[in-house]
Amino acid sequence: MAKKAKRTIVTVSGVRLDKYKGDMLAVGLFEGAKGLPAELVQLDKTADGALKNVLKLGDFSGKANETAVLYTSGKVGCKRIMLVGLGQNGKFKLDGLRQSAGTAARTAEKLGVTRLGLAVHGAGGVKLSAEQAGQAITEGAIIGRYDYQEYLSEAKDNGRKDTTMQVTIVEPKASAVTGLNRGRRVGMVLGEGQNYARTIANKPGNEINPPSLAREAQKLAREVGLKCKIFDERKLSDMGMNGILAVGSGSASKPRLIMLEHKGRRTSGARKAGPDVVVVGKAITFDSGGISIKPSEKMEEMKFDKTGGCAVLGIMRAVAAMKLPLHVVGLIPSAENLPSHTSYRPGDIVRTYSGKTLEVQNTDAEGRIILCDALAYAAKMKPKAIVDMATLTGACVVALGVHYAGLFGNNAALKSELEKAAQVSGDLVWGMPSDEGYFAEMKSKIADLKNISNRKGGACTAAAFLGDFVGDVPWAHIDIAAVADTDVEKPYRGVGATGFAVRLVMEYLRSK
Ligand code: BES
């Protein structure tokens, strides 16, 4: 039987650390700290010096996300205390707090803990507001505990029937409780939005195809209260969305353009004005490369080529849940890129939605083809900004590695807002160029544009291509090819889809 997603419920309690009653209490410690921080002295005393002892023995150094579990002897409310390393105090950032909470929740999950206390923020010298801390801890716990288990006959749930985890942020300082709670409420929505995006992205290509992704979007819209419009292959043909249609032409599952809309109250007066932001996400439900077929090694990872679109679903879910006072539209062009006798081919010339003609030189550079139709459609709405997310190029993986997504765009202010949001959210981006020189490389001799250049600067030429379809609307493009999924487990995060960009774009939207 398919396993239900695990629920993580976070609350805040003003109880003393040694009085918190749960299965485990996690506390944070900096690397090389001399003695215990004031916040932990009382807990250590009640625990008969167990914390000091571990430090004295040298069994725990406080390196980032290192853990040690101690067993207490009845006087402390919790039978287990977990020490979580916060790394060096001087290098500590908000994401360190998010990670330490994730590490605690993930480790607790593996031990079968269902009631987890988190006091990872009380290590002395954490210079963050209670609100920021509450949000980051909550996000970290929800994201950290997540694993995709839908198809496991025996889920790794320690045989429990109820897989809910009750996480309590323990904060004895009464003055901090309100702030922590405010942050916690935001963190719940963002963590859950991100995990929702991960679950859809983790689903395999035989379950998620363009029509089933569209049904998923409709279901989401009903549940959270969004407007949803689906353009099927006939509608796409009427509209002249021949880019999306070409890419999807090889598959029996026909392409879709999914539109979700949230009209927050700030815009209700000015009905004629365009949306504040259109978020666009590439959703190739499987990218075989098409006729320009990919090598078979790791081709299974191309089920993650829909991750940009899944991020849009997660973002719109969170936007609706928070009732953001903005007008936000989510656009998800979706197709399956397969070789068959009906596929589009290298050499084909396609008239895209914008009217511009496109020479297809490689059917594996398909993301930009579906996106150019969606971006042109987005620009027609005259929004104040467009932000797109796409697993667009292997070149971006080579350029930046797995720690940053590539950030491109035509507007310095928008880029800098996203860079700021990246620092707060922990979804890191790095600015890259995509100006005229790159665009010149995308001109075809027999059509307006072609879909590949040479191999050099492939992420930049791809971005320059996209930029030609947004007119003068402020636009940013985030190439998430390297960060959308991972096969490396971390103490604070499992493998598979990461849900990258949900927190990033939400932070950007919330700070508007
Ligand atoms: N979906 C891929 C990009 C990709 C590669 C994502 C690796 C994640 C990991 C995209 O559609 C693609 O195949 N791009 C080609 C473009 C090339 C043919 C110009 C690429 O990057 O090799």
Ligand code: ZN
């Ligand atoms: Zn491709």
Ligand code: ZN
């Ligand atoms: Zn692709």
